[in-house]
Amino acid sequence: MKELEKLYDRIIQRVNINLRELEFDVKPYVWTLTPPEQMSKFYAFYGISPDHPLSLQFQHSGLAGSYFLGRCRVTNSLLYKSDIRGDELKKKGDIFQYRIFKIPVAKDEEIDIKDSALIKTLVHNYSHDPETPEKFFIRDTVSTHYANIHGSPTEGCFLGPFATADLTTVHDCVIGAFSYVQAKEISHLNIKPGTIWVRSPGQFNFLYRYPAEGLNQYIYFTAGNQPQGVLIDFMEDRKEAFQRIFDVINIEPSIKVPASASLDRYAVIKPATKISENVLVSQRAYLQNSFLGRGANAQENCFIINSNLEGYNVTAHGAKIIEADMGQNVFVGFNSFLRGRPNCRLTIGKESIVMPHTIVDIRKPLSIPPGSLLWGLIRDENELETNSLPIHTFSKIENKFSKGNLFFEGNGANFISAFQNRIQHILEANGAFFDGTKNKGHAQQNQNISFNTIQPYPKGDLKGLYPNIIIQP
């Protein structure tokens, strides 16, 4: 245990050195989050399949309850119940397009986690940094519960609970709880909780900030305390269901899975759930009494409860849909929380875009027209009026726009098409359009994954750490 505590101290110090300009001390935020004893309680595991490269290297690290797929190196780090999903990394010979540059990828890309502590964090996608096309690095970084590091090399950063760095290289920044950042490259910023920021320089800039009093009910995180709020309670209430699937070695799917669909063995499926062709259900997803139509997906840490998804729905990492009816092609962004109630359902019309980190939490039935763009906090009709716009109207913005807490500058059509292109790409990558022979994606490739487990030292100075391990084909 001594080594693990030393490692923890070392990581905190390194992050604090990076964040000294912001005068931010991560220690009080993370010291209580993962007591060292927890690090020896859970096994780590990794996937092997004929469709994914395999190169895992673990050195002087704790990996409790974490999952690895693809090419990944972890050094001097502590990972707790995190998913390091390297199934979208670039391959040798790929061409990485960055602005006018066509960058040849010289070797298979690798996720490289060093001197970092990741707590219940999802790492996915690939490095979008043109300076490091073969290395998706995460260095001197601490991330907390249900954070997403998605295609975002990070260095010297702190991510609060439910924070997302998406397709952005992040240097020496604090990203507050429930904040979403997609801004190409940022440095030395302290981003307040509940900031939703999507920027493509020269194209558009979208900034929404949650009212603090509204956000605090859902997620509230202060130094020295565990994160609190509706979102944490929601996850805690369903924790036990996951415990069982992690405890059992061989587990059979509890429902019929079409041949072209994929249901991860580490997902929780409650009755009476039905999944259709080309559906992807990732690990740590939770489905209960729901219907997922053709080509829909439920990504990591998604919860879909008492809901119907008509088809080709993207439910991005960490999104939650409860008591809702979603039309075809509805996109629900990262960590969004959409909650109807048993007698007041939430309906979202087809081809709507729910921006990442949106909260819709209603106590009266709410029907959102097809083709809507939603953002921010929506609890009733009034807030819907403030925090939504028809997509075709948004597309007409040519210069600037502001409404409620939203500030937008740039071209609305470019913003919408950037989202629509990305949604199309996600559907393609997930295998939503598989026709039996062509357009294979994760839904088809993930069917052939086996899982191996690895264990930490159970006692002594190294308790909680894993031996140095290299896993290769």
Next chain:
Amino acid sequence: MENYTVKDLMVPLMEYATVSEGATLYDAVMALEKAQEEFDHNKYQHRAVLILDKKNHVIGKISQLDVLRAIEPRNEQTNEIDDIARFGFSERFIHTMQEQHRLKGTFMKNSLESAKKIKVITCMQSPSEGEYIDENTSLDTAIHQLVMGTHLSLLVTRGNDIVGILRLSDVFAAVFHAMKQSEKKE
């Protein structure tokens, strides 16, 4: 001009506007006005006030920009606009927000009265290492120091004492004069 040194162009400290560290912003503005009336060597007026401690050592400087910054009203909305400016919006976008805020009627009206009472020590700039220059330094070197640091003036030293101010305007005037002279010779 090539033989000029800093002391040839500096304004001696005694001719410059100064106030004590306990002075208010209003005192500083009055001192500046008085110095401008008394200092009529050339058409370029003083643009800053030096702050002296009890031993008459220069501990800081208040420029016209510092004064304007101090009288700018600060409230939740202006802080919010400043914060939004960190997120990569254009200057034009931010100016529009400021203008909308101003039209709501809070700009300046209430701030002048309260700004007068602000202590200079809270809004002065402490000179950085690059803002000092020895009185015997050549003008060439002084120009380089002004340009590299984008300073409006430099504090001129003799040993450990500050004896004057080298103003950008005086250096510019000297350069301009030299250019005209060389043009006439040709």
